[in-house]
Amino acid sequence: MKENVTENKLVWHIAGVGALGSLIAGSFQQQGLGVRLILKNEAQFASYQNSGLTILKDERVVTAHPQAVTLDDLGSQPIHYLLCCVKVYDITNLLIRLKNNLNAKSIILLIHNGLGVLNEIKKHLPQLRVISGVSTVGAYLEKAFTVRAFLNGKFYLGQGIGKFTPNETKTICAAFAAAALPYQWLDNIQPILWEKFAINCSINLLTALLGCKNGALLSHQKILKQLTSEAAQVLCAYGVNMSADDLFCKVIDVIEGTADNYSSMYKDVENNKQTEIYYLNERLMTLAHQKELVTPTHSELLNKFYRTFPKQTFGG
Numbered sequence: 001m002k003e004n005v006t007e008n009k010l011v012w013h014i015a016g017v018g019a020l021g022s023l024i025a026g027s028f029q030q031q032g033l034g035v036r037l038i039l040k041n042e043a044q045f046a047s048y049q050n051s052g053l054t055i056l057k058d059e060r061v062v063t064a065h066p067q068a069v070t071l072d073d074l075g076s077q078p079i080h081y082l083l084c085c086v087k088v089y090d091i092t093n094l095l096i097r098l099k100n101n102l103n104a105k106s107i108i109l110l111i112h113n114g115l116g117v118l119n120e121i122k123k124h125l126p127q128l129r130v131i132s133g134v135s136t137v138g139a140y141l142e143k144a145f146t147v148r149a150f151l152n153g154k155f156y157l158g159q160g161i162g163k164f165t166p167n168e169t170k171t172i173c174a175a176f177a178a179a180a181l182p183y184q185w186l187d188n189i190q191p192i193l194w195e196k197f198a199i200n201c202s203i204n205l206l207t208a209l210l211g212c213k214n215g216a217l218l219s220h221q222k223i224l225k226q227l228t229s230e231a232a233q234v235l236c237a238y239g240v241n242m243s244a245d246d247l248f249c250k251v252i253d254v255i256e257g258t259a260d261n262y263s264s265m266y267k268d269v270e271n272n273k274q275t276e277i278y279y280l281n282e283r284l285m286t287l288a289h290q291k292e293l294v295t296p297t298h299s300e301l302l303n304k305f306y307r308t309f310p311k312q313t314f315g316g
Helices: 019-028 042-049 088-099 117-124 166-180 190-211 213-221 221-237 244-257 264-271 281-290 296-308
Strands: 009-015 035-041 053-057 061-062 067-070 081-084 105-110 129-135 136-145 146-150 154-159 183-186
Touching: 009 019, 019 035, 019 053, 019 061, 019 146, 035 042, 042 067, 053 154, 061 105, 061 183, 081 088, 088 117, 117 129, 117 154, 129 190, 154 166, 154 190, 166 183, 190 213, 190 221, 190 244, 190 264, 190 281, 190 296, 213 221, 213 244, 221 244, 221 281, 221 296, 281 296
Parallel strands: 009 035, 009 081, 035 067, 053 146, 081 105, 105 129, 154 183
Antiparallel strands: 053 061, 129 154, 136 146
16 A cells, blocks of 8 residues: 655655665654655565665664655656656656656756766756755665665755755755755855766776776776876866866775775676666766867776676667
């Protein structure tokens, strides 16, 4: 039996119950904020109903059981606040599927990796307003609906598509503050989006090819220097001021800070799942080509990736 979907207060609809989606949903719920999960299908709904959410923070265990509904059972109910934590390649299709629930007044917050998805949304759903989010918060799923979180980073939030009133941004920031989730609202989020993009392009593909944890890349600093030099060149061509040395230092900092972690791309290929490479390294190559830049190291590794993992179809 599905949850009652009658709204009587501000409700955050949250799609994507991976590590970040579960962390945010559980944290919001714990502070009395209205939360409704949008689950993929009946199987996920049944599994969730039997478990709820569990968040492990340091030595604390937090449990929460927000209301939930499947995509099919959501109907045409209006969505005013949508937090989208699905994989970047699923975002546009999800929003298209929810187009009857969304309108020009809806606020959509995307927390994702890569670049290019905003262009897709503008093309297919030009009426929507989007806030872009970048996470440097450490979190991973121990099992379905159970997340271990290390709140040593931040959620960076800023305008993506359209304009937002001061009251709207205040409402969004107040939710993160109430839930004790570290955040920062940026008047210009583009540099952070590009920086995270370049870091992911420099780390994730290499870990997938080497089959290693992030920390093992410290033994491959020569190729990391080549990757970051090429990526920094692309960023500068698009007006993002970052030197090759600065990007290399940031990449090394991330590797050291996540040394025992496996990248999402490594985990995806290990589990025979689609990766986000189309919005990362492929996107970098497209951007470089548009500016007539040469990125031989990225090109070589990308080609090797498709030879090594032929099930990862080119172009998504």
